[in-house]
Amino acid sequence: MSTTMQERRRNRPKSIKWQAELLEVIDESPDVRTFRFRKPEGWTFIPGQYVMVFFPEVFGKKNRAYSIASSPNNEYLELTIKLYGIFTHHMWTQKPGDVWTLRGPYGHYVLNTESDRDVLLISAGVGVTPNMSMMRWATEEKLERRFLHLYSNKKTRDMVFDEEIDEICSDNKHIKNIHTLTRYQENVDDVWDGRLGRISENMIREELSEWLDSGRELPEVYSCGPEVMNMMVKELLISMGWDEKDIHYEKFW
Numbered sequence: 001m002s003t004t005m006q007e008r009r010r011n012r013p014k015s016i017k018w019q020a021e022l023l024e025v026i027d028e029s030p031d032v033r034t035f036r037f038r039k040p041e042g043w044t045f046i047p048g049q050y051v052m053v054f055f056p057e058v059f060g061k062k063n064r065a066y067s068i069a070s071s072p073n074n075e076y077l078e079l080t081i082k083l084y085g086i087f088t089h090h091m092w093t094q095k096p097g098d099v100w101t102l103r104g105p106y107g108h109y110v111l112n113t114e115s116d117r118d119v120l121l122i123s124a125g126v127g128v129t130p131n132m133s134m135m136r137w138a139t140e141e142k143l144e145r146r147f148l149h150l151y152s153n154k155k156t157r158d159m160v161f162d163e164e165i166d167e168i169c170s171d172n173k174h175i176k177n178i179h180t181l182t183r184y185q186e187n188v189d190d191v192w193d194g195r196l197g198r199i200s201e202n203m204i205r206e207e208l209s210e211w212l213d214s215g216r217e218l219p220e221v222y223s224c225g226p227e228v229m230n231m232m233v234k235e236l237l238i239s240m241g242w243d244e245k246d247i248h249y250e251k252f253w
């Protein structure tokens with residue numbers, strides 16, 4: 001029997017605050033790093049959720065939100081973070097063995113894990129993090145739902161997880177990834193023969209033709225990136241026939 005939205009919300013994992021030991025720091029791109037932490041015993045989350053990060057001795061009660069990029073099945077918790085301002089510059093000084101204060105999980109941008117409906121994931125830049133957690137988990141769980149991931153970056157240097165996403169797609173025939181670059185310059189940047197330009201109506205029509213042309217139920221949508229992209233995607237998809245309640249989005253800034 002399928003559960004209602006209220007029941008699913010009630011059953012969400014409880015949030016706690018804990019001191020998380022930093023186990024490893026992984027360079028993903030010139031300005032993106034993954035921070036891997038030990039997880040508390042029994043603590044879990046739903047793919048798509050986030051944690052709050054505090055450095056009380058440096059920033060007092062101030063905090064920042066970070067989507068969890070790892071899968072709930074992993075023994076560790078990973079946050080993948082782009083260097084930007086006050087908090088992230090402090091994070092770039094952190095080394096394995098240091099301790100961060102984390103609180104969570106939080107958030108309603110969660111994969112409906114009880115549905116077997118197809119999924120359209122849309123990610124811009126480091127907005128890939130919650131969607132990566134969903135793809136990792138879906139692959140480990142051998143879900144038969146189809147996932148299409150539209151992933152937009154400015155240049156090849158900004159792409160994170162691209163090799164792992166390629167591996168996921170070759171291991172899991174239900175996941176397809178389409179990468180697009182918005183600021184590619186021929187003869188200046190690395191050679192790129194994939195898609196170019198922002199996520200647009202034409203791109204969605206072409207990549208989703210198997211749903212749009214066949215009458216197959218439209219996928220549930222998860223869009224993560226800047227608000228302007230999320231709003232553009234939402235308006236576009238509604239104009240193409242999607243129901244608003246099937247479009248979920250997470251705003252990073």
Ligand SMILES: Cc1cc2nc3c(=O)[nH]c(=O)nc-3n(C[C@H](O)[C@H](O)[C@H](O)COP(=O)(O)OP(=O)(O)OC[C@H]3O[C@@H](n4cnc5c(N)ncnc54)[C@H](O)[C@@H]3O)c2cc1C
Pocket residue numbers: 050064065066067068079080081082083084085086087088089126129130250251252253
């Ligand atoms: C639910 C949620 C999940 C998030 N998950 C992630 C994540 O997985 N990885 C991640 O890197 N960030 C994530 N963020 C953003 C994060 O919370 C911080 O805003 C970001 O790291 C910048 O913090 P800062 O203190 O370094 O910058 P600040 O000093 O706070 O930066 C100043 C201003 O820049 C804006 N800003 C911050 N980052 C960018 C950017 N990249 N491009 C344009 N404007 C920006 C902020 O809105 C702010 O107004 C998430 C935000 C939310 C709300």
